[in-house]
Amino acid sequence: MHVHEHRVEPGDWYARCAELAAGGATMFDLLSAVDDPSAASIQVVVHLADIDRGERHLAWTRVDRDDPVLDSLVGLYPGASWHEREVHEMFGVRFTGNPDLSPLLTTGDMGFPLRRTTALPARIATAWPGAVEPADRPAAGRVAARPRSRPGPPGIAPQWQS
């Protein structure tokens, strides 16, 4: 199936998706987000499908990371409600017009778990197995050359590493 990609301004989000829905993309597949701290934004993506034509649409938009607000698509696709609820819980994006953004899993005391700047408690409490160096247990009677730089766990910010 051919995939059409669309880059949408956040202000045009609802209107553009309404256009796609009117154009035949009647099936809502998923809505999710990607945190992009380097651009101070959160990308939101929705995947829609046009079953009759066999075409798919991926619409992307960017919202401000410090004040992420976007129009809800519930008016177009009632099934989007659950996905927006998840994105709100995991990334903190507020969807105006969604009737129920209450969290599904979190208790609200750990920030937004899927933002890249949120420390995961399990990763702080667990010792990284990759810190082991075979040279730490050298051959008898020998002083092994220790590696100059010690790697840290990938994806874990230095301030969270013990």
Added chain:
Amino acid sequence: MSVHGRIELTAANCTSCMLCVRECPTWCISLQAHQEVAGDPAARRPRTVNVLDDFTIDWGLCMYCGICVDVCPFDALAWGPDPVAATSAPGGLRHGIDKLEG
């Protein structure tokens, strides 16, 4: 298509390079090794090799992504056909070298 039942270890191929341990997204692999002098110990700069002491995969954490199989430069890790058996004992999903060797 090969069956991704579990990941098997060929301990003889492992150089304890730690690549799989460090790449694992779920931190399910742990490895212990020490160094030994190989070849002529009287040489001016005797060669040392890493000797694998312990290699453990915690199947309770593993998500079967296969990154460790892909990064292993020495083909010490490979997909095997048999699924990991269920267990009733705590820690029973932590398999050491004896259980990982196919």
